[in-house]
Amino acid sequence: MSFAAEWDQLKQDALRKQADRTRLASAGTGPPAGGPEPDLGLAPAPVRAKASALRTAQGQARGKSKLDDAEAAGRTHRGWDAGAASDSCVGMWQRRLRELGDLVDGAAKSLTRGMDEQISDDVSVAAELKRSAAWLEGA
Structure with a gap:
């Protein structure tokens, strides 16, 4: 190859390198000021709803599990085996x-x-990726 x-x-x-740097710099290092964070696809609502439903069902069951009729039968017939x-x-x-x-409560927690x-x-992983991307843009 000649000189x-x-x-x-x-x-x-x-x-080409200068164009790449310009393109990366124009992309920004994060969401626009006041803009939304990127959507990571994290959806805690369904899990929280299931845990809440478990706690609600457990609380309702505690009040209904007294078996009063069976206890009354035992008291009425004390002399019987x-x-x-x-x-x-x-x-x-x-x-x-x-x-x-208690197991249900523990599972919900x-x-x-x-x-x-x-x-x-x-x-945390997303934040680290952002930091790494920012470092790469400055490299």
Whole structure:
């Protein structure tokens, strides 16, 4: 390659790099002032709605799981063997319902906490990508 051809090639490369820098600089480093943040596709509303529905259902179930009729039958027939068995059965069933209710509460809390952590991680990754893009534009 001759000196003139090589010189022309270098000038074209320099012009191309300058055009790329100009194009990157005109793109900006983030959303316009006062503009919306980019949509990362994060949708916490459906997860929060499910967790809220779990808590609501659990709260309603706690008030309805007393089994009053079975307890009344046990008190009415105290002298019968069935009365003590009924009391024992009702007590165990209510304890189990409370345990299951506590599991549902824990699941709803874990669901919300896990979603919050995932969204936080995604936002952190997006912020890091923005910082890297800004650094690349300045390079």
